[in-house]
Amino acid sequence: MDLKLRQCFIAVDxxxxxxxxxxxVLGLEVRNDVGFEGMRWVTVGSPLQPDVEIVLEPPxxxxxxxxxxxxxxxxxxxxxxxxxxxxTTADCDALYSRVEESGADVIQEPTDxxxxxxxxAFRDPAGNLLRFMERAGA
Incomplete structure (x- = not known):
């Protein structure tokens, strides 16, 4: 079976x-911004993964x-x-510093x-938990 992740959804208020x-802050690119019936969906993704998108949707x-x-x-x-x-990130500590400087809610400092x-780990502005991991030896 040939499966790949295409989209995931995160509720934002x-x-x-x-x-x-x-x-x-995270450097994701905006790929789509659509309004429909009083709601809005914004699609973002990493430039490193052009075929994977995160859809920011209303709760x-x-x-x-x-x-x-x-x-x-x-x-x-x-x-x-x-x-x-x-x-995933190649440098957890650098990413942590950048996100912390933005004022995001820190849940966990870089930990082995x-x-x-x-x-x-941080919470986004809506309160969603986001984790950032660096693989050992990366």
Whole structure:
């Protein structure tokens, strides 16, 4: 079976703040910015991975989500309880310094893990957990 990841989705409550973080701090490129029926989807990705995209979407964007579902998702997002993504980097410490300087919420300073990576963690402006890992010997 020939499978590849194409897109993943992250809920954000303010696309402009999310763009300032993902584009200006992390250096991801904006690939699409679409509005539809009062909602907005922004697609970003690493220049190093032109075929993989992160879609920054409104909380509860599914057309099948009930108003109660949308409210529950928005509340979980506000608490930082929704999952984010894990990025790899060649220099965890340099990335940490850059993201910390932006004022992002630090969850974990760079740490050597027993499973062979050095990683750190932050929350994006919406509260999503983002981890950044450097493989040992990278």
């Amino acid at each position: 303010d696309h402009d703040k999310a763009l300032a973080f993902y584009r200006d 509860g964007a599914s057309p099948d989500a009930s108003p109660a579902d949308r409210l529950a998702i928005a509340q979980l997002l506000a608490k930082g309880m929704l999952r984010g993504v894990i990025f 893990q027993p499973y062979g990576v050095r990683d750190c």
